[in-house]
Amino acid sequence: MNSCSPTGTLVPLPMRQPYEYVRQELREPDWRRFPGWKHVTEAQWRDAQWQRVSCVKNVRQLRAVMGDLLTERFYDDLAADQARLATMSMLVPPQMINTMVPENTGSPEEFTAAFYADPIRRYMIPVASDRDQAWPSHPHSARDSLHEAEMWVVEGLTHRYPTKVLAELLSTCPQYCGHCTRMDLVGNSTPQVDKHKLALKPVDRQDQMIDYLKRTPGVRDVVVSGGDVANVPWRQLESFLMRLLDIDTVRDIRLATKALAGLPQHWIQPTVIEGMERVARTARRRGVNLAIHTHVNHVQSVTPLVAEAARAMLEVGVRDVRNQGVLMRGVNADPKALLDLCFALQGEASILPYYFYMCDMIPNAEHWRVAVWEAQELQHAIMGYLPGYATPRIVCDVPYVGKRWVHQLAEYDRELGISYWTKNYRTGIELADPDALERRYSYYDPITTLPETGQRWWQRNNSP
Numbered sequence: 001m002n003s004c005s006p007t008g009t010l011v012p013l014p015m016r017q018p019y020e021y022v023r024q025e026l027r028e029p030d031w032r033r034f035p036g037w038k039h040v041t042e043a044q045w046r047d048a049q050w051q052r053v054s055c056v057k058n059v060r061q062l063r064a065v066m067g068d069l070l071t072e073r074f075y076d077d078l079a080a081d082q083a084r085l086a087t088m089s090m091l092v093p094p095q096m097i098n099t100m101v102p103e104n105t106g107s108p109e110e111f112t113a114a115f116y117a118d119p120i121r122r123y124m125i126p127v128a129s130d131r132d133q134a135w136p137s138h139p140h141s142a143r144d145s146l147h148e149a150e151m152w153v154v155e156g157l158t159h160r161y162p163t164k165v166l167a168e169l170l171s172t173c174p175q176y177c178g179h180c181t182r183m184d185l186v187g188n189s190t191p192q193v194d195k196h197k198l199a200l201k202p203v204d205r206q207d208q209m210i211d212y213l214k215r216t217p218g219v220r221d222v223v224v225s226g227g228d229v230a231n232v233p234w235r236q237l238e239s240f241l242m243r244l245l246d247i248d249t250v251r252d253i254r255l256a257t258k259a260l261a262g263l264p265q266h267w268i269q270p271t272v273i274e275g276m277e278r279v280a281r282t283a284r285r286r287g288v289n290l291a292i293h294t295h296v297n298h299v300q301s302v303t304p305l306v307a308e309a310a311r312a313m314l315e316v317g318v319r320d321v322r323n324q325g326v327l328m329r330g331v332n333a334d335p336k337a338l339l340d341l342c343f344a345l346q347g348e349a350s351i352l353p354y355y356f357y358m359c360d361m362i363p364n365a366e367h368w369r370v371a372v373w374e375a376q377e378l379q380h381a382i383m384g385y386l387p388g389y390a391t392p393r394i395v396c397d398v399p400y401v402g403k404r405w406v407h408q409l410a411e412y413d414r415e416l417g418i419s420y421w422t423k424n425y426r427t428g429i430e431l432a433d434p435d436a437l438e439r440r441y442s443y444y445d446p447i448t449t450l451p452e453t454g455q456r457w458w459q460r461n462n463s464p
């Protein structure tokens, strides 16, 4: 393209970049725009307890907040989803609702349309019409699709990678995400999913975890998760972390909490900040890397309160706050959405963009999932904009394998949407399996992303 200079000569206009970075300041949307929170004060809003008791758990409570902003069509759609399709019960803190449709717009019809399209709404408050109507579930989808419970060495302690374990301390969170990969265990049962229950008392489960780690010195890295550690009473969590820090062979501890973004009010409570300071001081003294891993999927979630919570943790000595988002169609599966989010995390909230996981193959998740080739294209599209250390990897968590970068597949049948993956270590259940490292492990693209011939094959061989 050319333009005319003042002297009349043609000069080439610079080409635009596929993504144009523009710094955006974080902003807390005004919650008083919702009829149900018209009189909620700033002090109430910053109060973790107020946030917890004011969570929206059902259609009636959503109606109490939104009033006439939403039309009946949305409430009916939500009720239909809860009755027939939802794998997670509803639990949405006000903080998260306030990030949906940050500017109220127009008539109830216009607001409802904006609410339907909202990226946070799409994964926190799924409705029946969102779901893939032809293939709501992939034929190979499964509860506990990552087989974590199969790899428990004691209840709640998954030993999948050689040097790392995942400690599930509890099965609840302050918020329930529609796409939760632990839908088998986490949250309350829904009409579709009768949840498994942890059987041991928390204190006995924690004792058994600590015992296992003491007698397994090859494990050096513990992801302390759940559910969400923000739901573990602070004294109990601190005591567990201090016991972990007493084990010489544990060198990395990572706390998993979506609440840092979903309920940042939890992480700025004095009890939590002071307690975390004690834990971080001990970790530093013993040379252990203590980090927080959170789960943010869209730039709208990154508000000043989220940045405040992350910085509070860094200031007391947590080494890093990192983000592990989930890649989802309709939420963030395009380069601009991913880069906007990463720049807000990295530049404005001191949270390191770390991973985006492909959405796991759980039931009724096909409308969120993207194909591996789409994930590869997204990885390509986001390279080169962020600092290298803050450029997130998009990973596929392959059943019985673990995380693989999306370009690492061994073979890919694009027609049937089946990718094949290999691995270089045995999971805890394959220690005596001579073929584990020779085998190929499959992952499946959503059927609606396949060419006609592939879709017909699945129809012939696996009716939905």
Ligand code: SF4
Pocket (backbone or CB within 6 Å): 172, 173, 175, 176, 177, 179, 180, 181, 182, 186, 226, 227, 228, 258, 259, 295
């Ligand atoms: S916060 Fe994590 S564990 Fe809890 S519902 Fe969401 S995805 Fe699942």
